[in-house]
Amino acid sequence: MRFSNKVCIVTGSARGLGKAMAERLASEGGIMVLADVDGEFLDETVKQFQIKGYQAEGYIIDLTNVSEIDQMIDYIAQKYGRIDVLVNNAGMQIRKWATEFPEEEFDFLMDLNLKAYFFATRAAARYFKKQGYGAVVCTSSGNSIRPASKRSPYAISKAAVNGLAQALGNELGRFGIRINAVAPGYVMTDMVKQGIKEGIIDIDAIMSVLPMKRLLEPSEIASAVAFLASSDASGINGQTLFVDAGWSANGLPESKDLE
Numbered sequence: 001m002r003f004s005n006k007v008c009i010v011t012g013s014a015r016g017l018g019k020a021m022a023e024r025l026a027s028e029g030g031i032m033v034l035a036d037v038d039g040e041f042l043d044e045t046v047k048q049f050q051i052k053g054y055q056a057e058g059y060i061i062d063l064t065n066v067s068e069i070d071q072m073i074d075y076i077a078q079k080y081g082r083i084d085v086l087v088n089n090a091g092m093q094i095r096k097w098a099t100e101f102p103e104e105e106f107d108f109l110m111d112l113n114l115k116a117y118f119f120a121t122r123a124a125a126r127y128f129k130k131q132g133y134g135a136v137v138c139t140s141s142g143n144s145i146r147p148a149s150k151r152s153p154y155a156i157s158k159a160a161v162n163g164l165a166q167a168l169g170n171e172l173g174r175f176g177i178r179i180n181a182v183a184p185g186y187v188m189t190d191m192v193k194q195g196i197k198e199g200i201i202d203i204d205a206i207m208s209v210l211p212m213k214r215l216l217e218p219s220e221i222a223s224a225v226a227f228l229a230s231s232d233a234s235g236i237n238g239q240t241l242f243v244d245a246g247w248s249a250n251g252l253p254e255s256k257d258l259e
């Protein structure tokens with residue numbers, strides 16, 4: 001029960017990895033705010049949490065709008081009188097060749113995958129600073145250091161998330177604020193299903209470079225997020241933890257004689 005009476009915000013938590021992260025924090029006593037743009041999925045998820053006896057509320061927000069982020073953080077701080085954990089998780093992939101990538105879609109990806117992480121951290125850190133504590137965990141990706149074709153702006157945004165954890169960890173560490181990132185490998189969420197449907201994600205090709213030869217479960221990403229958000233990680237700041245079935249440890253696809 002590492003999050004008993006702790007107020008925890010998870011963005012992009014109506015489904016996918018964010019939902020698993022929120023569930024893990026809630027199962028350890030967290031008072032949860034689930035923030036997402038998709039009201040329908042959000043309602044359903046909050047209902048599921050409440051049935052399980054978790055304390056949770058949904059907050060509908062478009063994270064590409066910085067003033068909505070500021071309003072949300074102020075609302076939560078005023079309502080609960082504290083904020084303990086912010087998980088910046090909402091993110092999207094747009095899959096196109098760099099030569100065909102539209103400027104508006106590049107800007108949109110950066111707004112959601114990077115700018116929202118910075119400004120949500122900025123807003124929360126104003127409260128964290130007064131409190132003298134606060135933990136931020138950001139969802140990066142294996143693509144941050146192992147980019148794949150047709151995903152270059154996504155990979156760039158995730159490389160910047162690793163940089164964000166390091167730069168803000170450095171600047172804010174002196175106020176008792178820790179900022180880290182978790183970089184997941186492949187997990188079968190809607191985002192990955194869509195990539196398979198588009199013919200861009202090839203599971204066989206992925207298996208050939210994954211030492212553990214399997215996809216990850218959302219709960220395996222969530223447990224790393226909970227660790228970094230908790231006092232178990234009290235000495236860890238500015239780091240990116242790769243939870244990727246060994247992907248980033250691999251050099252080349254297996255040679256045929258190993259099959």
Ligand SMILES: NC(=O)c1ccc[n+]([C@@H]2O[C@H](COP(=O)([O-])OP(=O)(O)OC[C@H]3O[C@@H](n4cnc5c(N)ncnc54)[C@H](O)[C@@H]3O)[C@@H](O)[C@H]2O)c1
Nearest residue numbers: 012015016017036037038062063090091141186187189191
């Ligand atoms: N699934 C994977 O294998 C994988 C691997 C590496 C990194 N990631 C990262 O994990 C995070 C979650 O991915 P996922 O696979 O769970 O995706 P998902 O598409 O299943 O869920 C993303 C959630 O973010 C919400 N969202 C999207 N735009 C939003 C906005 N403007 N404002 C508020 N909420 C918004 C969506 O409604 C959705 O609920 C992302 O940052 C993604 O880049 C995923």
